[in-house]
Amino acid sequence: MNLTIGQLARESGVKVPTIRFYEQIGLLPPPARSEGNQRRYGSAAVERLAFVRHARQLGFDVEAIRELLRLAAHPEAPCHDADALAARHLQEVEARIERLTRLRDELARMVAACEGGTAAECRVLQVVGDHGLCAVHSNASPSPLAGGGPSEARG
Amino acid sequence: MNLTIGQLARESGVKVPTIRFYEQIGLLPPPARSEGNQRRYGSAAVERLAFVRHARQLGFDVEAIRELLRLAAHPEAPCHDADALAARHLQEVEARIERLTRLRDELARMVAACEGGTAAECRVLQVVGDHGLCAVHSNASPSPLAGGGPSEARG
DNA sequence: CCTACATGCTCTAGTGACTAGAGCTTCAAG
DNA sequence: CTTGAAGCTCTAGTCACTAGAGCATGTAGG
Numbered sequence: 290m291n292l293t294i295g296q297l298a299r300e301s302g303v304k305v306p307t308i309r310f311y312e313q314i315g316l317l318p319p320p321a322r323s324e325g326n327q328r329r330y331g332s333a334a335v336e337r338l339a340f341v342r343h344a345r346q347l348g349f350d351v352e353a354i355r356e357l358l359r360l361a362a363h364p365e366a367p368c369h370d371a372d373a374l375a376a377r378h379l380q381e382v383e384a385r386i387e388r389l390t391r392l393r394d395e396l397a398r399m400v401a402a403c404e405g406g407t408a409a410e411c412r413v414l415q416v417v418g419d420h421g422l423c424a425v426h427s428n429a430s431p432s433p434l435a436g437g438g439p440s441e442a443r444g
Numbered sequence: 445m446n447l448t449i450g451q452l453a454r455e456s457g458v459k460v461p462t463i464r465f466y467e468q469i470g471l472l473p474p475p476a477r478s479e480g481n482q483r484r485y486g487s488a489a490v491e492r493l494a495f496v497r498h499a500r501q502l503g504f505d506v507e508a509i510r511e512l513l514r515l516a517a518h519p520e521a522p523c524h525d526a527d528a529l530a531a532r533h534l535q536e537v538e539a540r541i542e543r544l545t546r547l548r549d550e551l552a553r554m555v556a557a558c559e560g561g562t563a564a565e566c567r568v569l570q571v572v573g574d575h576g577l578c579a580v581h582s583n584a585s586p587s588p589l590a591g592g593g594p595s596e597a598r599g
Numbered sequence: 600c601c602t603a604c605a606t607g608c609t610c611t612a613g614t615g616a617c618t619a620g621a622g623c624t625t626c627a628a629g
Numbered sequence: 630c631t632t633g634a635a636g637c638t639c640t641a642g643t644c645a646c647t648a649g650a651g652c653a654t655g656t657a658g659g
Binding site (some may be wrong): 350 | 632646647653654
């Protein structure tokens with residue numbers, strides 16, 4: 290158990306530059322180094338990286354992962370904070386799904402309505418050009434409801 | 445019809461810096477200027493900005509919007525390109541919804557399983573720490589399926 | 600021992616679609 | 630003529646990486 294960064298990458302499924310990046314932002318502690326200044330990882334690093342990777346797959350952002358790591362480091366503490374974090378994230382994911390679903394419906398309507406004539410007749414271009422033709426009159430806030438947020442799972 | 449950038453912003457619902465940004469990346473043409481070098485917009489700009497804004501709300505990325513604008517500029521051309529663009533975007537949105545739905549299910553399971561004891565017993569922390577406990581064994585490619593993509597609607 | 604060549608190192612910059620701020624000028628009202 | 634809002638340009642920050650330059654180290658074969 291004295292892995293190079295490349296071995297750790299293969300073991301964990303996290304790319305080498307990403308591991309270095311995680312170290313840089315403090316998600317992983319600086320590992321021991323070889324005589325030639327190369328990183329050497331033990332089993333603790335393997336576990337921690339697995340935790341981080343899976344949390345990312347679950348869509349938690351880096352701040353949330355930091356918090357989860359803090360919580361996991363105190364096994365005796367009550368877990369309601371972790372619970373709350375996950376619940377909040379769940380809500381965000383649900384909100385995203387809802388927005389995307391409305392979006393999908395509108396896109397599907399547009400695409401279905403297009404009958405393949407000229408651009409002038411094209412329902413797609415008409416709807417994009419005129420919000421009034423759009424069935425989705427969402428009047429949500431112009432605030433940063435935005436897309437943003439952590440990206441969802443990768444693998 | 446000779447709007448300042450602020451008036452255009454109020455009219456369109458697009459923020460002032462964003463309008464300037466759209467000009468910078470070529471989604472809007474450089475407008476006329478006042479004697480004091482301030483932007484003045486006519487009705488063509490109002491329409492074009494509405495098109496761009498709505499396309500963004502529908503989740504098209506900038507490259508796609510550029511293409512849609514090109515297509516809309518040729519009313520006699522056949523519209524299958526626009527149709528195809530929208531259809532592809534629709535597929536991407538559907539894929540995103542599917543990924544997020546799987547994610548939501550796993551998060552919901554985690555949150556439901558947590559019974560509020562200590563961190564050591566916390567199902568949330570356990571699942572994050574051990575992918576094996578996760579019901580979602582997605583074996584998708586590690587490639588840029590990523591989250592990324594254009595963000596969905598804002599308003 | 601020497602040579603390849605893979606792998607490692609640090610550092611900087613780019614991605615997408617904005618957003619925020621500094622430091623300055625112009626405009627409209629009173 | 631003064632005040633204050635709104636305008637201008639330019640740079641840098643957001644998020645979670647990713648890509649590349651330019652160099653050092655590690656390892657297998659000869």
